[in-house]
Amino acid sequence: MMHVGAKRSLLGAILIAVVVSLLSAQFNRYYRDVAIDVAINIVLAVSLNLINGHTGQFSLGHAGFMAVGGYIAAKITLVFGVAAAAWSQPLIFLGALLTGGIVAALAGLAVGVPSLRLRGDYLAIVTLGFGEIIRVIFQTSETFGAATGLVAIPKWTTLGWGFGVAAITVYVVGSLVNSTYGRGFLAVHDDEIAAGAMGINPVRYKVTAFVVGAFFAGVAGGLFAHSKTTLSPTGFDFMKSIDIVVMVILGGMGNTVGVIIAAVLLTAVQEPLRALGPLRGIVFALIIIVLMMLRPQGLFSFGKKKGANA
Amino acid sequence: MSTPLLELKDVTIRFGGLTAISAFDLRIGDRELVGLIGPNGAGKTTAFNLITGVYQPTEGAIHFAGRTTLGHRPHQIAKRGIARTFQNIRLFGSMDVFDNVRTAVQVHRPHGIRDALVRMAGFRRGEKDVEKHVMELLEIFGLHGQRDEMAKSLPYGDQRRLEIVRALATRPKLLLLDEPAAGMNPTEKIELMKLIRFVQGKFGLAVLLVEHDMKVVMGICERIAVLDYGQKIGEGTPAEIQKNPKVIAAYLGQEAEHA
């Protein structure tokens, strides 16, 4: 019923990630970059899953939170980190990621609170709107490079950082949801009125989902910035949000393991898809339509969901 | 009664042009079993929604345990000790039987999120306590064998009882039951009546029961209030209500169905 040994699994995963990272200089750089992308997408998908899948709040603006975290983290490293002593750089990186995450969490608060009483379609549009507003803000802000964005961000994201954060994200979201407290998220999703009647505060759960989800999206943004070394506002548009949403849907809303697998699959498939050229978008759109028609519960939902939801 | 557990004074609610309930007075004391009856559309579920904070009255006052409930939201009122079931069963569809009850248990547990994340020894113990509490409740209602089944896959009668178990998990002082006998066969109804009385005694609850089945209502309620078109047209013991001419008139033609 509960995550027995969850903490142990978490520590184990982080350890493996660090070891792999230390060895990674040996790996083919291309595969290493793809693996880092996988890790970042896992963080994005699992964090969105908390909002969309578990709590049932359909958010289409997740890329906005990613942007906030990425820009803030990159700015911090550009100002403080580049010139700092080598030993302090990991600490600065950590600080930058966390700050990015916290500011993104505040953005999540700003988005979550007004969204409280909105249902499905409306909520989707509002979150989309917020995502766009955030993007426009960065696009017009000189501090963050306006339309050109930020460049020459140090490439500090390693496999260790990537998968370490991914492991932490999975642990946090999983622990949250797989507890008596966490059943509240699902209850709010299933039936807000009944949840309220049972003493569960729907507002608090929805906002918590947004804040926690946004935090991790922000950290993912920071990792992203320090992997690609440049940030531009167009990379965080509606399409990016849709990419993440598709991962969650493909994996099965609320299904943590499924979502992780979907994130891995969709990332791995990016390159071959790119070979399709202009057909890529068409295929992507068709996948969405076919998925919704034939298997809206996702590819990886088998049987009934039980108490331990991962 | 001294200070009633629940008191509605002159409660009126209007939705646009429609007055759903007007000048409704009701008192329920500790451990009383009160029935609320009336023809369809009389406003019974609306009364429940007013008491639980889903609606706010346009006029009048509602007090629970001496304090007003006006302006409070449903989850706050639930925390104070009022629990309910719903006319159209509202179980949590994505969860199994166990989890449905488990969600309701946390009303009285502090520090939920911190415990869930940090997971020190206290967490493990806390979850074990939760399990014990939930299983105890499920056993009373004979549902413990189905703890891992999806709530929605239970037979109808079991679903209704599960809803009651879930409500009880919030440790209420007042339990509102909205047509709990709906869709049950006569044997199940007799079981239900016994169960309600048992639960009332064991947990020391007051119960407000909305029900169409007169046998059930007359069988277990100490006192009954009657609503018609949003107004109270009678109140008294079962015997008094059965002889009340206004009540009979309101039910004219319907009594044959439910007697």
Add this chain to the structure above:
Amino acid sequence: MHWLQQLVNGLALGSIYALIALGYTMVYGVLRFINFAHSDVLMLGAYSAFYLAPRMEAVFGPQSAVGTLFIIIAAAAICAVIGILIELLAYRPLRNRPKLTVLITAIGVSLFIEFTCQHGAVFGADTKAFPKLLPSRELHFAGIEMASNDLLVLVLTAVLLFAMWFIVQRTKIGMAIRAVSFNEKAAALMGVNVNRVISFTFGLGSALAAVAGIFYAMRAPGIEPLMGVQPGVRAFIAAVLGGIGNLPGAALGGLLLGVLETVAGGIPGVSIYRDGIAFAILILILIFRPAGLLGRAVIEKV
């Protein structure tokens, strides 16, 4: 009279929004669902006109009024059919699924149309110059100037709005649409063919979007497959502003939004945020008055 000039320009823009918004609001009224792909229909309308124009020129000569009329009608008809097809193929099979499933499908349909049109074999992603359908003259009155095309837009929109009002309020099919918006099940019990009503609604909304697309293209430098996104989003916000599901509201919302945007575009310091203004309005409405200006709040039965 600077403000009058802004008002007139704003109304021209707003008319376009109004026409598109009607489509959103009608579909929401009968299906309780936001048709994400609506914005792409307006793009298809513009492209239909683009391809029809040379043919019309061959028959009626360049920049002829009659030719333009034919183009508009033909494009509207084409897009009406497209709209009906989309509903039939993509939304009807999902009629009984959760709203979110259909919403995502709509997003998928929209992306599908956009990406397909961007493909070289279809329209290509490049911006094409929209042909001059009508000679454009500068009109001067009351101290303001107005392009004759803009005046045409205003007049035609007024005509179309009146036609819409007439259809919805005075015809049988209009009554059926209203019935289905109120209560689909009851309407079906009263003998209304709900499927036909929904198809008709989609067709009508798409036709209006096509006309709006042509008007939009007439004012824009060129057309490209993603041209529908911006006006589509604005029009949706306009529909929400007016009260989603409410037709006069959509028209009012469209005009209002057009004026607000134009005015904001003229205020120095605010104009760079012009894009954000529409979204800000959306968020403000949904927080303070979710039913919109003319809409009614719906109370959920517990």
